[in-house]
Structures are given as C-alpha cells and as structure tokens.
Amino acid sequence: MDTYMRLLGSFIAFKSVSTDPAYKQEVTDTVTWLRKVFAEEGAAVEVVEGYDNPILLARFDVDPDAPRALVYGHYDVQPADEVDGWTHDPFVISDAAERIYGRGVVDNKGQVLVHIATVIDALHAGTLAKNVTFFLEGNEETGSPHLADFIEHEKEKLSADFALVSDGEVIGDTPVIETGFRGGFNATLKLTTSSTDLHSGIYGGAVPSASHELTLLLAKLLDKEYTVMIPGFYDAVDEISPEESKALASVPFDREEYYRISGVKGLMTDNVYTATGLKPTVQITGIESGYTKEGYRNSIPANARAKLNFRLVRSQDSSTIIKLFQDWLGANIPPYVTWVLDVNDPYAGVKLNPDAPFTREAASVLEKVYGVKPVYKYSGGGLPIVTFLKEHLELEPVLVPLGNEDCNMHAVAENYSKSHLKKALAFSREFFTH
Amino acid sequence: MDTYMRLLGSFIAFKSVSTDPAYKQEVTDTVTWLRKVFAEEGAAVEVVEGYDNPILLARFDVDPDAPRALVYGHYDVQPADEVDGWTHDPFVISDAAERIYGRGVVDNKGQVLVHIATVIDALHAGTLAKNVTFFLEGNEETGSPHLADFIEHEKEKLSADFALVSDGEVIGDTPVIETGFRGGFNATLKLTTSSTDLHSGIYGGAVPSASHELTLLLAKLLDKEYTVMIPGFYDAVDEISPEESKALASVPFDREEYYRISGVKGLMTDNVYTATGLKPTVQITGIESGYTKEGYRNSIPANARAKLNFRLVRSQDSSTIIKLFQDWLGANIPPYVTWVLDVNDPYAGVKLNPDAPFTREAASVLEKVYGVKPVYKYSGGGLPIVTFLKEHLELEPVLVPLGNEDCNMHAVAENYSKSHLKKALAFSREFFTH
Known part of the structure; x- marks a missing residue:
C-alpha cells in the first residue's frame, strides 16, 4: 500500500485530460513522470510518439522461461472541474476514511497503478514470477483512434503470452471477469x-x-x-445465446443498491446486464x-x-x-x-472466451482473494484496446476489473473504496508472484 | 445628428445588462450618466429607487397650454459577448458606412435617444412645441417586474396627455404604428x-x-x-376579427427579404403577422x-x-x-x-385603438416623413409598459417603432441602419416641434 499511495498522489495530480487539447502539456508531463518512475525501477522504457498522445512501454524481465503479461492501462482521464460539483480540487487526491477521491482514481490511473505498484514491490522482494510489459496509452477517453495503427506497426514490442486489463468495476464484493465489451x-x-x-x-x-x-x-x-x-x-x-443468458442470470443484481449508487429512480430495462452488455x-x-x-x-x-x-x-x-x-x-x-x-x-465491440488459460488462472486467484467465484459479465463500456489485442495481436485479453461499483467513473466525486483497493492489491500480488 | 451621435457612444458603452446581476454597477453608472445629460439641459430629473433597477424621470416644461408627452424607453440591454460571434466589442459602437453596430443601438438605447436628442436640439433652437417627460426604466429585458407597482405609487409624476413609445421595427421602408403586443x-x-x-x-x-x-x-x-x-x-x-384581418392584409410582406434578414429557409405559418401578432x-x-x-x-x-x-x-x-x-x-x-x-x-398582452388622437397625429407625421401611410400592426414582441400605461394610467400609448427590420435585436451584430435613423430623427423633430 505504501508504494501505491506514494505514487497515486503524483499520478492523479497531472490533469491528463485527453478530450480537450488545452491539456496537452499536462499529458506530456504525465508521460515524463511515468518514464522516470519505471526507469528508476530498472525497466526498459520506451516512449512512442506519432500516435497522438505518447504511448509508454515499460518492460521488466525476470525469467526467460516465465510467461509474459502485457499489462494495459491508460493514463488519460475525463475532464473534471469544481464547477461540476466537486467539493475539492479533483486533481488533488482526498484521502478520506473509507475512500480516496480524485479524477482517475479508478478510471484508470488508480487501477493500473495497482499492478504497477505490485510489480515494483515484487521486484524489490525478489518475488516477481512473471515477465511484465506495461503498455500505457493516453487516448482511451477519446476512443483510442490511433491505437490499432500503433499495434500494427509495433507488434513485436507487444509480444506476450496474454494481456491483463483492469479498467472496470466489480459487483458489490463479487469479483468479475469481463467477457465482452460494446x-x-x-x-x-x-x-x-x-x-x-x-x-x-x-x-x-x-x-x-x-x-x-x-x-x-x-x-x-x-x-x-x-x-x-x-x-x-x-x-x-445477435440473439442472446443460452450460455450468455445463464452467465448473465448468475450475475448478482441488487436493485436498491443500484438505485443508491446511481441515484436513478427507474430502469429502462428488465435486465441491466443484458441491456448494457448485449444490447x-x-x-x-x-x-x-x-x-x-x-x-x-x-x-x-x-x-x-x-x-x-x-x-x-x-x-x-x-x-x-x-x-x-x-x-x-x-x-x-x-x-x-x-x-x-x-x-x-x-x-468494434468484442466477445472473449472465459476458458482461455490465463483467464482461468485469474479466476482462481480472484476466488482465493475475494472468497467467492468471479462472475462472467458483458460490460456495457467499450475498451478499444481489447478489440485490437484480440484481432491484431491474437493475444488472450484477461479482463479483471478492480474498481468499486460506486466509484462514479466519469462523474463527480470519482472514488476508490479502500476495501476494494486492498482486495485489488491482494489479487495483483497473488497473480504476479505465482 | 450631432447631438445624437455625441450621446450614442457613451450610452452604448455602459454594459447595462439587466438579465445578469453581475452588471449592477454598470446599471448604476448608466443612470448617473443619464441624470447628468438631462440635468445639463435644464430638465427636472428624479431617480426613483426601490423598484429593482433605478427609474429615471426627466421633465421638460415649455408651455403650460401645450400637451405633454410621456416618452417611455429602457436603458437596459440584452447580454452580448464576443464569444457569441460579435466581431468587435459590442459595447463600443462601430460606425460603419451604412449602419451603426452595438448592443442596444436599436433595443432600446438608440431608439429612445432619437427622442432625447431631438428634444435637446429643439430646446436649444426654441422650437419644442410639446411638454415632455422622459420615463426610462432598467428592467424591460427582465419583464419589468416592478413597473406596475411603480406606476401605481407614482401616478402623478407620470401624468401626461399621451405616451410615446419607440421600441420596435418598421417594415422595410414602410412606417408602422403598433396596435397591440403579446x-x-x-x-x-x-x-x-x-x-x-x-x-x-x-x-x-x-x-x-x-x-x-x-x-x-x-x-x-x-x-x-x-x-x-x-x-x-x-x-x-380570440378569433381574428374582420378589421384585424383587413389591417394585417395591408401590411406588406416580402418573403425573400424576410428570409434574407432572418436567414430562415422556411416558415411555420401562412401569415407571419397573424402568427406573431395575434397568436x-x-x-x-x-x-x-x-x-x-x-x-x-x-x-x-x-x-x-x-x-x-x-x-x-x-x-x-x-x-x-x-x-x-x-x-x-x-x-x-x-x-x-x-x-x-x-x-x-x-x-398581459394589449390591444390599442388606432383612432386615438395622438396616434392619428403620429400617423400623419409618419406619412409626411416616409412618404407612405403607416401600416397598423400587431407586434409579436411584448412591452409590459404598454399594458401598464393603458390599464393603470388610462393614458393613450402611441407606439411608433423606429428601428430597421434587419436590426438583429437581441442577437449578434445588432445595428441601426443610418437611412432608418435619419427618418427616425426626422419623425421625432416633426412630431415634437408641432
């Protein structure tokens, strides 16, 4: 938690808003800072220009026989402003009793930092059991328009055995593996x-x-x-298949909790997960x-x-x-x-295979850490990278969201619940040290 | 024209926007300036507070046997900003070849100033033939919420034989007398x-x-x-009466010109004047x-x-x-x-009698100055003062709009066409010196 908290404040402080060109300099400053963080830990770092905001690759090699994880994340964030209703500067983290508030604490700086901090700690402890390449982009919030191009041109730099992406939310205290995106x-x-x-x-x-x-x-x-x-x-x-129906039926849904988190007073569908995941x-x-x-x-x-x-x-x-x-x-x-x-x-949207090998490994680690089996869920959000990883690199994307459901992603008072953050760090540690 | 132009630049320069409380000080400054202008010409000036923005009354007495005109106008304006598309500071008049541009040059500073400048010039020349009370308010653009109250309390200060209001547009080069407002x-x-x-x-x-x-x-x-x-x-x-239909049918309508001025490419009605005046x-x-x-x-x-x-x-x-x-x-x-x-x-809306005595006098002066008979028109705009004058003071409102049709009132590039301004000044001179 120390490494994580030490880095989080600096990471959030950069106003790396990609949807507004006014923040170009902040984007550059974020990448300079990330490069320094990785270089200090002995990673081979490369910053690739020419695809809109810079893409950063940081490669840690521990054992040529161990599998390699390509860990994707994005350092750009949605706009945030006190006039929208934030009660503090959204780019200064507010470390409250139960939650950490700030723009990007879950989407995605705070989530990808779970893996960055874990890998750094494991390196220091000599327990890192997988080779890792961090792949951080700065245009996710603008739809990653040049990422497919980048992947086409730089295939060899991204070679790995699977890709790990944490950019979403668990359901209550139930872990989730995402098997599709719109x-x-x-x-x-x-x-x-x-x-x-x-x-x-x-x-x-x-x-x-x-x-x-x-x-x-x-x-x-x-x-x-x-x-x-x-x-x-x-x-x-597509018609919804019997397997999909079954998977969706197993996803817990608490209407009262959903209303509390979102503040809505009605739904436009009978099944939230079908409506957002498969329609x-x-x-x-x-x-x-x-x-x-x-x-x-x-x-x-x-x-x-x-x-x-x-x-x-x-x-x-x-x-x-x-x-x-x-x-x-x-x-x-x-x-x-x-x-x-x-x-x-x-x-394009994407559908994934829940039985792929590293997806199964992630599932068993999730069960160990959270105490319950993960549910397989189609996410309504879109993550262009997942499509590109699958279609251009033929890499298995393993999608393990680690945010809390009431994180207010994209909205005012974005927050990372500390109990969820602790489980996230435990998952990452367990996953990268075995 | 000299007196008019000398005063116009100063009058427009005050950002007396009543729809936004941020401009309170500008409103106060406008009234201070108006008070000075009238006092220097020997008027009995009174500024009345307590009804939102100050109301200014300026009384010129020339002949106890002459009729008295109550000339209503408003010194407040709509908001205007360069970001809306103004190509110059809207509060600095731009004196171009054919037109004068600026916020309020027609609505209503520039129009009421036609009468103010005329009365000042006539006073100096010894030709003023009517007693005049100027009645200038600063909340017309917010719907004059306290004006009825003011009129109720200060009836005697507003006593006159009729009221003259110029706050609208002629039709092409055809003069107009407005006989109703929504x-x-x-x-x-x-x-x-x-x-x-x-x-x-x-x-x-x-x-x-x-x-x-x-x-x-x-x-x-x-x-x-x-x-x-x-x-x-x-x-x-109300059903539209045969008289109203007849009056409306006599109002010239040039669809091409209407399209050119407004930039619209279609109409939602068969008769623009019926739609805006009587519906x-x-x-x-x-x-x-x-x-x-x-x-x-x-x-x-x-x-x-x-x-x-x-x-x-x-x-x-x-x-x-x-x-x-x-x-x-x-x-x-x-x-x-x-x-x-x-x-x-x-x-409330209002309907007026086109045969009232000072309305007829205004009509004959308009015909003399413009060379054509005025048309009687129901205006789609609202002018709360007209309702109050008629209902609380039982005063005959004479409504002689003097703006050009393509003045862009309330919009970007509000302008007073110089040829229309010249006719407006000629009307006012003729009217007040007889």
Whole structure:
C-alpha cells in the first residue's frame, strides 16, 4: 500500500485530460513522470510518439522461461472541474476514511497503478514470477483512434503470452471477469435554422427554431422506452445465446443498491446486464442551444448541438450504423434546417472466451482473494484496446476489473473504496508472484 | 445628428445588462450618466429607487397650454459577448458606412435617444412645441417586474396627455404604428434523472437520461408545426376579427427579404403577422444538458435544463396558462424524473385603438416623413409598459417603432441602419416641434 499511495498522489495530480487539447502539456508531463518512475525501477522504457498522445512501454524481465503479461492501462482521464460539483480540487487526491477521491482514481490511473505498484514491490522482494510489459496509452477517453495503427506497426514490442486489463468495476464484493465489451462511436450533430438568433417576440411562431428542431429530432431518434428508432439499427444484433443468458442470470443484481449508487429512480430495462452488455444503445451525452446562463435572453436560437454516444455490440458494424444514421438524418430533418454531422473514433465491440488459460488462472486467484467465484459479465463500456489485442495481436485479453461499483467513473466525486483497493492489491500480488 | 451621435457612444458603452446581476454597477453608472445629460439641459430629473433597477424621470416644461408627452424607453440591454460571434466589442459602437453596430443601438438605447436628442436640439433652437417627460426604466429585458407597482405609487409624476413609445421595427421602408403586443412569461424547467452523471457505457441502455427526457418532453410540448400541445392553451385566444384581418392584409410582406434578414429557409405559418401578432407561441430559448465543450465526455447527464419563453395574446391570462402548463408537466413527466419549474415575470398582452388622437397625429407625421401611410400592426414582441400605461394610467400609448427590420435585436451584430435613423430623427423633430 505504501508504494501505491506514494505514487497515486503524483499520478492523479497531472490533469491528463485527453478530450480537450488545452491539456496537452499536462499529458506530456504525465508521460515524463511515468518514464522516470519505471526507469528508476530498472525497466526498459520506451516512449512512442506519432500516435497522438505518447504511448509508454515499460518492460521488466525476470525469467526467460516465465510467461509474459502485457499489462494495459491508460493514463488519460475525463475532464473534471469544481464547477461540476466537486467539493475539492479533483486533481488533488482526498484521502478520506473509507475512500480516496480524485479524477482517475479508478478510471484508470488508480487501477493500473495497482499492478504497477505490485510489480515494483515484487521486484524489490525478489518475488516477481512473471515477465511484465506495461503498455500505457493516453487516448482511451477519446476512443483510442490511433491505437490499432500503433499495434500494427509495433507488434513485436507487444509480444506476450496474454494481456491483463483492469479498467472496470466489480459487483458489490463479487469479483468479475469481463467477457465482452460494446464498441461504438461518438458523433456531434449541429442544426441551424437561421443566420442569427431571432427575437422571440417578433419572430416567435413564424419561424423554425434550432432548439425545437433538435428536440423533435432526438425524440424521434429514441422513443420513450429508449429504443433506437433508426430503421435497421438492431438488424445485426445477435440473439442472446443460452450460455450468455445463464452467465448473465448468475450475475448478482441488487436493485436498491443500484438505485443508491446511481441515484436513478427507474430502469429502462428488465435486465441491466443484458441491456448494457448485449444490447446497443445511443446516449445523448450533451445538448446545447441558445442562452443558458443566469436570467433570460428572449431569442430563438439559430443553432443547436447534440453530442451522441453510440454503444454497439460485437456483431454490429460501426460503418454500417453510421451510414444508417446519416440516411435517417437526411430523411428526418426538414428542408429548412441545415445540418452537419461529425463522427469520431469508431471501434468494434468484442466477445472473449472465459476458458482461455490465463483467464482461468485469474479466476482462481480472484476466488482465493475475494472468497467467492468471479462472475462472467458483458460490460456495457467499450475498451478499444481489447478489440485490437484480440484481432491484431491474437493475444488472450484477461479482463479483471478492480474498481468499486460506486466509484462514479466519469462523474463527480470519482472514488476508490479502500476495501476494494486492498482486495485489488491482494489479487495483483497473488497473480504476479505465482 | 450631432447631438445624437455625441450621446450614442457613451450610452452604448455602459454594459447595462439587466438579465445578469453581475452588471449592477454598470446599471448604476448608466443612470448617473443619464441624470447628468438631462440635468445639463435644464430638465427636472428624479431617480426613483426601490423598484429593482433605478427609474429615471426627466421633465421638460415649455408651455403650460401645450400637451405633454410621456416618452417611455429602457436603458437596459440584452447580454452580448464576443464569444457569441460579435466581431468587435459590442459595447463600443462601430460606425460603419451604412449602419451603426452595438448592443442596444436599436433595443432600446438608440431608439429612445432619437427622442432625447431631438428634444435637446429643439430646446436649444426654441422650437419644442410639446411638454415632455422622459420615463426610462432598467428592467424591460427582465419583464419589468416592478413597473406596475411603480406606476401605481407614482401616478402623478407620470401624468401626461399621451405616451410615446419607440421600441420596435418598421417594415422595410414602410412606417408602422403598433396596435397591440403579446404578453407572456419566462420559465426555467430543470429535470433530474440521477444523482450524478453516469458512465454511458456501463449504464447506457439501462437507466433514464435527463437529456433524453428533456427532448421527449419538449417534443410533446410543441409539435412539428410548432403548435403548443398543452390542452386548453388556445381556448382563450380570440378569433381574428374582420378589421384585424383587413389591417394585417395591408401590411406588406416580402418573403425573400424576410428570409434574407432572418436567414430562415422556411416558415411555420401562412401569415407571419397573424402568427406573431395575434397568436400565442412557446419558444425554447435555451437548452443545456451534459458535456458540450470540445471533444466528448461519455456520461449520461443527470440534469437537463430548458428556458422557455411564453408569448400570449391579450385574451389569454398568464396565471391560467401557468397552471395549465404545470398540470401538463405533472401529467407528462415520468415518475423517475424529478423536475423543478421556475416561472418569471408574467405580464398581459394589449390591444390599442388606432383612432386615438395622438396616434392619428403620429400617423400623419409618419406619412409626411416616409412618404407612405403607416401600416397598423400587431407586434409579436411584448412591452409590459404598454399594458401598464393603458390599464393603470388610462393614458393613450402611441407606439411608433423606429428601428430597421434587419436590426438583429437581441442577437449578434445588432445595428441601426443610418437611412432608418435619419427618418427616425426626422419623425421625432416633426412630431415634437408641432
């Protein structure tokens, strides 16, 4: 825990926000710091430029006969700001009694640091039983747009027997092995109805309004059950197999706890894990139109913008869905509305084999540490790296999430529960010293 | 024109934005400056506090036998910012070849200044033929919430034979006398679906989203023809009388010019003047939810907010409509969505008599100056003062808008066309010197 806590504060302090170019220097500083941390421990470190934010590879060799783990993590984080509701600077960790708060403490700095700190401690103790290559990227939160390219070009540097990825959440105190992720893409849609905002009294009732056109369009895109209304959207979605149904049925679900953690007062599905793991969705992650500050400006907005996050399952093809969406927009936006669609960072979903050898090893270590068998879960989140590892490197990805379920990933008050952190460190120690 | 231009730059330079409390000091400074301008010309000036922003009264007496005009105007303006698209500081006038640009050059500083500068010049020339009381308020853009109170308490200070209000636009080069205004109110609606933004991968498809609930709700509030769907909303709206139809039919309408000025590519009505003058509307003046800055934050928004501007006709009662709207929200918002509605500044619409004596005098001066008879128009905008003048003071309001139609009131690049300004000054001179 000492090594971990010593490094965590420094790691979190870098505002390595990849979704906003204003933080480029912080990204560079993060990588400089990581390079130093690994070099001091005797790793062969390489920082690769040319694929957007730098990619860091740190290689520890202990025994040529031992298997090699490629440990993936990302050092970039989501934006965070006190104005969003953080009660302290989100880039300074707040070490409270039960939890550690800060942007990135679970997603993903704090989680990948579990393995980094463990490997460093095991090296010092002479107990490291696996060779390890750390593979840290800085564009996960922007959809890892150049990572497939990097992997194609640098295959030999990533050679390993399996890949270990910890970037998710356990369920209550039950450990989890993730056996699939959704893919998807982001899109920004901009509508324009006039050349300038128009006086709402003088023009109101006579002219179209970008704000209203956007609400009409989005209400047609998703119905009140949150079903996506683009024709053909669900065509390629696989039927859920009996094995999948069985696996999903074994995942514990406590509705009250789920409501408490998320603060929701209702669900749009009968089965949360099916809905997020095996079904696609479209989420409106941002809307903006007109005047939204203090008071009122009585104008009809000329422009309206929505940010949309498409989450697709393995069997859906991003480019097909993008085409369907574009066609749908063309058919559903009235002629008096001008529109522009930007699509960003598509990547495919993935399904994994729960019986692969290192996945089974991880499962038995999880059972030993947590005292219960892990459940196999399809995660609703997307992790482009998993797709690339599987498809480009033909490497077995072992997905062991180590965050607590109420970690508030991507939101205000992101936190790592100390009891979960302790189990995470115990898992990592057990796994890397055997 | 010299007096006018000398005063305009100083008047515009005050950021007297009433919709944002941050500008309180600028409001105070505006009034201090106005007081000085009037006092230097020998007016009896009084600044009345206690009704939100100060109200300034400036009284010029030339002949006890002459009629007295109460000239109403407002010194407060809408917000304006370079980030909205202004290409220069909106609070520094830009005096271009054909137009003068700046926030408030038409709404309303530049328009009321037409009469102020004219009266000052006429005083100096000894040609002022009417007694004048200027009545300048600073809360028009926030709906004049305390003006009715002020008028009730200070009736004698406002005594006059008629009121002159210039706060609107002519149609092309055709002068206008406004014979009615819509009333209305503003409302802010906030929806909440979770206690914090939720990861769109892990939760997306399982939980409700504030952004989507807002689009569903607003798309039900207004249909695609922009009809308001609140049951009973149109019940109290008067049938359009044959006289009104005739008056509206005589108002020139050039669709191409209307499209050019507004930049719209379609209309939601067959008759713009009927739609804006004699029918109510609800406009979505602002929407905000989730992450809207550069890049993406893949979260499901916990909160969404809309600002709505209700424009009601004379025969509709604001409090009835507010009640209908609240009931409609209660019936249409799902139980898993928490909501809060704030309603601000309701005021009634008004209809005026085009045959009242000073209205006829203004009409004949307009015809002389513009070379064509004025048209009588119901304005879609609201001017609470007109309702109060008529109902509390039983004073004849004479509504002579003097702005150009493409003035971009409330929007970016608000401007006063110099040819329109010259006619405005000619009208005012002719009117006050006879």
